[in-house]
Amino acid sequence: MSDALERKGFTVGKPFSYIIFIGWALMTILPLFWMAYSSFKSNEELTRNIYAFPRDLFDNRNDEYMVIAPSLNLIMPDEVKANTADYLLLESTTIAPNRQLLVQFVPKADLDPELASRTRGDRVVVNELPRKYQRRISRSTMSFNYRSAFIRGELPKKILNSIIYTAVSTFSMVFLSLMIGFAVSKLPFPRLSALVIGLIGLGYLISTNSVIIPLFLMLTRVGLTDTRIGMILVYTAFGIPMSTLLASQFIKGLPDSLVESAEIDGASTFRAFLSIIVPMTVPVIITISIINALGIWNEFLLVLVLASSEATKSLPVGVYSFSSLTSTQLGWQLAALVLATAPAMIVYFSFNRRITQGVVAGAVKE
Amino acid sequence: MAPTVDRAGASSGIGFADEEIDVNLRDRRKLGTYVGFVLPGLAIYLMIVAYPIIYSVGLSFTDFNPNRGGAWNFVGLLQYRTMLDDPMFWHAFKNNMIVVAVSAFGQIPVGFALAYILYRRLVRARSFFQSMVFLPQFLSPIVVGILFRKLVGVDGPVSRLLQITSGDPTRQFTMMLKAQTVMIPIAVALLWMYTGFYMIIFLANLQKIDVNIVEAAKIDGASEPQIFGRVIVPILSGTILVSTILAIAGSLRGFDLIFAIATQGLQRNNAMVLPIFMYQTAFQDYSNTMRFAFGSAISNAIVLISVILIMFSNAVAKRFNAGEVG
Numbered sequence: 001m002s003d004a005l006e007r008k009g010f011t012v013g014k015p016f017s018y019i020i021f022i023g024w025a026l027m028t029i030l031p032l033f034w035m036a037y038s039s040f041k042s043n044e045e046l047t048r049n050i051y052a053f054p055r056d057l058f059d060n061r062n063d064e065y066m067v068i069a070p071s072l073n074l075i076m077p078d079e080v081k082a083n084t085a086d087y088l089l090l091e092s093t094t095i096a097p098n099r100q101l102l103v104q105f106v107p108k109a110d111l112d113p114e115l116a117s118r119t120r121g122d123r124v125v126v127n128e129l130p131r132k133y134q135r136r137i138s139r140s141t142m143s144f145n146y147r148s149a150f151i152r153g154e155l156p157k158k159i160l161n162s163i164i165y166t167a168v169s170t171f172s173m174v175f176l177s178l179m180i181g182f183a184v185s186k187l188p189f190p191r192l193s194a195l196v197i198g199l200i201g202l203g204y205l206i207s208t209n210s211v212i213i214p215l216f217l218m219l220t221r222v223g224l225t226d227t228r229i230g231m232i233l234v235y236t237a238f239g240i241p242m243s244t245l246l247a248s249q250f251i252k253g254l255p256d257s258l259v260e261s262a263e264i265d266g267a268s269t270f271r272a273f274l275s276i277i278v279p280m281t282v283p284v285i286i287t288i289s290i291i292n293a294l295g296i297w298n299e300f301l302l303v304l305v306l307a308s309s310e311a312t313k314s315l316p317v318g319v320y321s322f323s324s325l326t327s328t329q330l331g332w333q334l335a336a337l338v339l340a341t342a343p344a345m346i347v348y349f350s351f352n353r354r355i356t357q358g359v360v361a362g363a364v365k366e
Numbered sequence: 367m368a369p370t371v372d373r374a375g376a377s378s379g380i381g382f383a384d385e386e387i388d389v390n391l392r393d394r395r396k397l398g399t400y401v402g403f404v405l406p407g408l409a410i411y412l413m414i415v416a417y418p419i420i421y422s423v424g425l426s427f428t429d430f431n432p433n434r435g436g437a438w439n440f441v442g443l444l445q446y447r448t449m450l451d452d453p454m455f456w457h458a459f460k461n462n463m464i465v466v467a468v469s470a471f472g473q474i475p476v477g478f479a480l481a482y483i484l485y486r487r488l489v490r491a492r493s494f495f496q497s498m499v500f501l502p503q504f505l506s507p508i509v510v511g512i513l514f515r516k517l518v519g520v521d522g523p524v525s526r527l528l529q530i531t532s533g534d535p536t537r538q539f540t541m542m543l544k545a546q547t548v549m550i551p552i553a554v555a556l557l558w559m560y561t562g563f564y565m566i567i568f569l570a571n572l573q574k575i576d577v578n579i580v581e582a583a584k585i586d587g588a589s590e591p592q593i594f595g596r597v598i599v600p601i602l603s604g605t606i607l608v609s610t611i612l613a614i615a616g617s618l619r620g621f622d623l624i625f626a627i628a629t630q631g632l633q634r635n636n637a638m639v640l641p642i643f644m645y646q647t648a649f650q651d652y653s654n655t656m657r658f659a660f661g662s663a664i665s666n667a668i669v670l671i672s673v674i675l676i677m678f679s680n681a682v683a684k685r686f687n688a689g690e691v692g
Contacts, residue, residue: 017488020480025498027558034523035513050526176407183403187396196404203415209619209641210669213648213661214421215414217436237414240407269399298506300622301641305649316508320626323512330516340509348504352497355504359563360570363612 032341039145039334042095046330056095060141061134065090065104065124074100075151088116090124095144101329102144104137145335149322153336154310158318159343164228165303165314166296169235170289173243176236177288178281181247182273186259197248203241208234208302216305226308234306235296242362243288250284251277290351290358297344315340426663431655438659445656445663454635455664458643459671461549462618465639466675468553469560469613474606476557477564482594484565485572496569500562507559511626514555518542542628545636552624552637559623560616564609571605572598607683611676618672621645640668 038046040054068091070076070084080087088111092102108116110130118124126137140147149155180200184193208215215234216225224230254277262272278285303314313321319340323333348355426445428438449455480499484492502510518524518539525539541547575598583597599606621641628637647654648661 013483014488017483021483021489021495021499024480025495028498028501031513031517034517047521050521050523176410179403180407183400187400187403189397189400192400196408199408199416200411203411205615205672206415206419206669207619209621210665211415211418211422212645213658213665214418214425216649217425217432217658218418218421233410234414237410240411240415244407269396270402273403294504298508298622300506300508300625301645305645316506316622319506319512320508324630333512333516337509337513341505344505345501348501349497352493356496356500356566359503360566363563363567363608 035334035337035341039331039338040142041331042144043329043331044095057142057144060138061127063095063126063137063141064093065126066093067118067120067122067124068100068103069120071100074103077105080105088118088124092141093123095141096329101148102141104133104140106133145331146339148329148332149336149339152326152332153318153322155315155318155322155336155339157311158313158315159339161228161312162297162315165231165235166293169232169239169296170293172232173236173239173292174285174288177240177243177247178251178278178285179273180240180244181249181251182277185248185252186254186256186277187269197245200241200244203238206238208238208299212301212305215302219306225306226312228312230306231303231312231314234302235292235299239288239292239296243292246284246288246361247281250281254280286354287358287361290355291362294355294359422662422665425659426666428659429656430659432658433655441659445660446667448660449663449667454638454643455640458638458640461637462639462671464549464553465556465617465620465624466614468556469617470610470679472553472557473561474564474609474613477561477609478568478602478606480561480565481568481572482598484569496565500566502559503562507620507622508626510555510559511623514551515627515629518551542633548628548633548636552627555623555627556617556620564613567609568602568605571602575601603683603687607679610679610683614675614679615672618668618675640664640671644668 034051037053038050040057041052042054042056045052045054045056068074068089070089074089076084086108088106088108090104090106091097091100092104095102106129110133115124115128126134129137180196183189184196187193219225219230219234224233258276258280259269259272262276263269267275298316299314300316300320303312303317304320307313307317310318319336322336326332427440427442429441429444430436430438483489484496489495516522518541520538520543522539525537528537528539529535541551579597579601580593583593588596619641620639624637624639625634625642625645628634634642644661644664647664648657651657654660
């Protein structure tokens, strides 16, 4: 079979094909690689040389710090905030100096008296400190960009929201559309089913973008804007057309006798659906879940319009607003971008085959 | 099962009312089950997908005022007339047509070519190349957009590369700054992001083609271009049409990528497309009391334009096929 497709006569074609594909692969890999290593660079380094590999944040044992006084724009851990006087507040003099961005907190009790008595404006070099704090400062310098993105962009909350939106909406859409798909292809009401499928099919070419204004007005009226349940409802509803068509096509292909024999055994229709049909539809469940979960995880406009507080924002909206708020801190933004792409890439490379098949199935049926 | 169908089919009239009257107790119980299965999903769908479409059409014929608690009057085509008189609408329309052209005449043919190279095994490491081209499609358009904005920014890596290659330390990448050229880098981003999708679609359909057909054509002495033009392309004409429809619908409603690449203000105005125009009108222009009605008019225009373009490509496809046969 492969011989028929393999072509020996392509003398010009082959090198040309390699050039195109290698070029394309580089266009994908290089920007992502630049993003990944640059996310470990300080802003000063990025300005100095945008291509060099990171150094400042790693080579940090001789970094010089300055003792500072507590101020309002300083973000402190709770235990430090409670007794500020017991801590030595050290700000880096090389990374984002005078901006209270890279600040270390060392308890005075753990330092020898001379160090602990240093006051505002005095210099401290990292390797003067006890080993334990050297290690801690070293680690926190290396993860400076990532810590800032996590804390200031409140990214963990947004990652959690994204997971909730994706998981709950995908689950409910799969369940609802399997139920409809089962009813229209296995229960004896063909005219009613044609009507249902016709109605649902109309929603095919409509996306949330097309009706975002009425959606916003409707959800405002019932108080569901800026709530998780509001987003989940919308995502679920917009997933139903495609999932229902895929599900009903698949279930139609299963033998009718399965349900009939279960009913003869005295099982209710719902019981038969749950214990016989659902386990047999696993392939189509996976297809539906892949396409929809991918779409919901990356969706932007709906959350941008509906979410007004940080508590309901999803990861793309969180990363977007973080990047507009901190436009001078390139390193932080790149760290946020890495945090947003890494999960998607891990999922992509681990389920590559399945994802490709799922996308094809979803598009071809459309 | 069969008797129920017959009775339901034989009963006069339309709709489910007679079905309900005619059926015996067992069937009525079945109808109850049926409704139980269909209703939850259908209700959510009708409320959240179907109703807003009607709402949106209705809204665009009013002067709905959100600043006055939603008071409204019927104003006929006023919003549509305002829209057609707005130069920004035409600017956004033009840019949107560029986006449609990039996907219909860029992403689809390039995707097809890449798929064909993979299908004919002209390169090794096919699964690696395939997953590299397809990868961007899987990433969030917002994240890709922000990364792209950083890359082509005034002092970003692309500018630096220009400086190194040209030896001129003052060189800058200025395409993003001018209205005439801003769509060029955006077109590159669109190509990079979405070509993989069409490649995957074409590859899957190429692999469905019976190898014997290609074999037979070869035995008949068909040259490589002939196999491509006379055998492969006609078989895939349906897939090409479906991809074109997907591309048109997708590019007309595409919002995220351009929104993230072009920064708010002048640059976004230069790179304006209809969905962004709709968003800015409805959700950022608070002083406009008719913002939602006007925004709905733009949304409906987007849907209308995609329907027209899709009908047009259907007609072209039909003509093309008819010419082939005759």
